[in-house]
Amino acid sequence: MDQQDVASVTAQLGRTPRGLRSVAHRCPCGLPDVVETAPRLEDGSPFPTMYYLTCPRAASAIGTLESDGVMREMNERLAADADLAARYRAAHEDYIKRRDAIEVLEGFPSAGGMPDRVKCLHVLVAHSLAAGPGVNPLGDEAIAALPEWWKKGPCVCADGTVDETSEASADTPEKDA
Numbered sequence: 001m002d003q004q005d006v007a008s009v010t011a012q013l014g015r016t017p018r019g020l021r022s023v024a025h026r027c028p029c030g031l032p033d034v035v036e037t038a039p040r041l042e043d044g045s046p047f048p049t050m051y052y053l054t055c056p057r058a059a060s061a062i063g064t065l066e067s068d069g070v071m072r073e074m075n076e077r078l079a080a081d082a083d084l085a086a087r088y089r090a091a092h093e094d095y096i097k098r099r100d101a102i103e104v105l106e107g108f109p110s111a112g113g114m115p116d117r118v119k120c121l122h123v124l125v126a127h128s129l130a131a132g133p134g135v136n137p138l139g140d141e142a143i144a145a146l147p148e149w150w151k152k153g154p155c156v157c158a159d160g161t162v163d164e165t166s167e168a169s170a171d172t173p174e175k176d177a
Contacts, residue, residue: 005032011156012054019047021102024130027055029154034126039103048108050099051126057149062121065145074118074138084137089115091136095127 001009001020008031009017019037027033033055041047053059065071078085092115099105112127113119121142128139 001032001035008032008156009035009054012056017052017054018042024051024126027058027150027154028148029150031055031154031156033058034129036130039099039105046105046108048099048105049111049123050095050102051111051123051130053122053126053129055149055155057152057155058125058146059122061146061149062125062142065142066121070142070145071118071121074141078117078138087137091115091124091127091139094131094135098131 001022005023006017006020009020012031017035017037019041021036021038023032023034024036025032025034033053035052035054037047037050037052039047039050053062078088092110095110095114099110111120112123114124118124118138121139124136124139125142125146126139128136128143133140
């Protein structure tokens, strides 16, 4: 990652990110909104969350979906809809395959609750944004339910400083990247 992207991600998270490999997706505003992290951190600790949402505006909007009960409804549908469950399992396999291409984390799950439940929409949205539409059906659904978080402009300034008029200081649920 170039220094400007690292500075932007640092400002988005409000701390120094760990295990950065690359920008996995860019927000329509041009800044990173999903990064790819290494399967192991610098100290060797496993870090199975490969796709990490960094945009505080997107994270806040996803948090609203979670608090509105979207995950509960998705879990109910997973239990009742065999086709959805099969497509979600395929998303899990895609996630593992992509992570294993970097480094195999034997015995570690994918992320976000895959393949059997929805535990974190932030992870599912990050996977959908990084992999593209059609890979993670529940991540795609969550993206479709989000407002256009980028419409207010970048969440941080291009030099990585926080835009005081943005919600960049909003707390994001993902704290580990």
